[in-house]
Amino acid sequence: MTAADLERVYRGERGRCVATLVRLLGDIDLAEEAVQEAFAVAAATWPERGVPPNPGGWITTTARNRAVDRLRREATRGDRHRQALLLHTPDEPEEVGPVRDDRLRLVFTCCHPALAQPAQVALTLRLLCGLTTPEIARAFLVPEATVAQRIVRAKKKIAAARIPYRVPGDAELPERLPPVLAAVYLTFTEGHTATAGDDLLRPDLCAEAVRLGRLLAELMPDEPEVLGLLALMLLTQARAGARVADDGTPVLLPDQDRSRWDRSLVAEGQALVRACLRRGAPGPYQVQAAIAAVHSDAPSGDATDWRQVLDLYDLLLRLTPTPVVALNRAVAVLHVEGPQAALDALDGLPLDRLHLFHATRADVLARLGRARDARAAYDRALALATNGAERRFLRGRRDASGTGTEGAT
Incomplete structure (x- = not known):
């Protein structure tokens, strides 16, 4: 061994x-x-x-x-x-709640409303994903000491308040759901692109997040955002087989061999998106799933309906007006309106500590013929990136003068 x-x-x-x-x-x-x-x-x-x-x-x-x-x-x-x-004692403790699943119960415990949301997220990533304090701090761009304090305080609060270790009953579920969905989504995100290490993917975390998403869908089949999150994870996970090159570096979405996508996961995810659309109550996870569905419909990167993607990002930005959503929207702007419009969309975003912001900006600058500025942006992205596979990829892009597309992977 x-x-x-x-x-x-x-x-x-x-x-x-x-x-x-x-x-x-x-x-x-x-x-x-x-x-x-x-x-x-x-x-x-x-x-x-x-x-x-x-x-x-x-x-x-x-x-x-x-x-x-x-x-x-x-x-x-x-x-x-x-x-x-x-x-x-040989007997299992008395079951409380509608689901017998230790990890789902742990997520609900970590996401109890008595805890502040940053503490909920940090504790879930620590216990369920096994992330270290430095990894969590890097993922959320906050000092390590802040993350450590959040985790310690959350554990003390759970003990002092005697927060029960269970999946809540039906009456409590709607109030408790948003942070639980966020925790499952962040678990999947860490599996999709690991914060640290040499490997881009952590398949164990992706599989665990999808498993929890399926449990939540069984628990709350009438909640559109639960179905939206599951659809988003399935459509994203469908691309896993095409996301990594032979040398371990990422393959961007437009460049992926779509014959390697898992079509059964695509079909399942698309069916969930259609079910969400029929409900007519769009939420952030449903809109992100719809964006992923548009990509999954295209036979190639060049055939992607980027206008529809941009329209969906406009809706998502109204629902969730965050800088990260604006960053992802800028990629759609690049494909619809061109690099100058994309640069205008990027300028002013408060994401200086996020390597993907600088990588995206580098690609846009290269398309505008600003090679020196593009290289400087790639250097900044490299200084911030903590995943080995991403660093190798960014170094290659920089050394190739920053040509290409910084799209989703």
């Missing part, structure tokens, strides 16, 4: 193991520490003994046993017997 093998198990199983331990222990910190200790034991023993048939089950059992040992050591005489009974 290599370090890469252990890393794959860690990425694929950590979130599930932590979620299970949180349910069993009722203590997030203890669950995290126990799972971390279990992986340390795995690193020491698996190279000689081999990877067990069910690595996740092995980690969960080992972590549970470590937690039992710790509670026994730290417990007072009066509560030691109670803790032992709690952790050795």
Whole structure:
């Protein structure tokens, strides 16, 4: 077993193991520490003994046993017997809520309304995705100390307020849904383009986000934004097989071999988009899914209906007037109105710390024949990018004088 093998198990199983331990222990910190200790034991023993048939089950059992040992050591005489009974009972804890899924329950716990939204997001990415504090800080362009404080405060709030570890009942679901959708979407986004490391994709996170999206669609089949998010993830995931070149660098959407797209996921996503359109209640996830559906309809990049894409981005910008949406809209402007109009749309956006902003601007500048300015913009993008595959891609674009299209991948 290599370090890469252990890393794959860690990425694929950590979130599930932590979620299970949180349910069993009722203590997030203890669950995290126990799972971390279990992986340390795995690193020491698996190279000689081999990877067990069910690595996740092995980690969960080992972590549970470590937690039992710790509670026994730290417990007072009066509560030691109670803790032992709690952790050795053969029966599952009484189920509360409509869905038996540890990870979905964990997302709802992290996204409880008693927590501030930035804390909800940070805690979800930490527990479910296994992102480190520096990775979360880079993803949201905030200092590491800020992220660390948010996570610590969120855990304390959950413990102090005794926030239940469950999927809420029907009456509570609508109020609780928006941050949960955001957390699932951010999980997918991290899988789609990893914040750090040499690989562009984290397939484990994409698969987990889609799985959670399907559960939410079963739980709330009449919520258009739930269906919109699932459609968006399916249509985006359909392109995964064409998004990475042989050298590991990204392949931009217009350049992708569409014969490698997963047509079953495309068909499923498009059907969900049509179902959303019939409801006539557009929301941000539905509009993004509709944009992805337009791309999936085109037989090639050149045949894309960019006017329709731009119209949809205009709607999305009205629904969600954020600089990132404006950045993505500028790419559509480039294809419809030309590079000068795209540059005008980009200028003034407060995204100086986002590498994709500078990469997009570099491409537009190159199209305008401003090679020196384009190279400077690529240099700025390279200084900000933290994913190895993206850095190699940007370096190649810069060295090729910045020609080409900085589109979605």
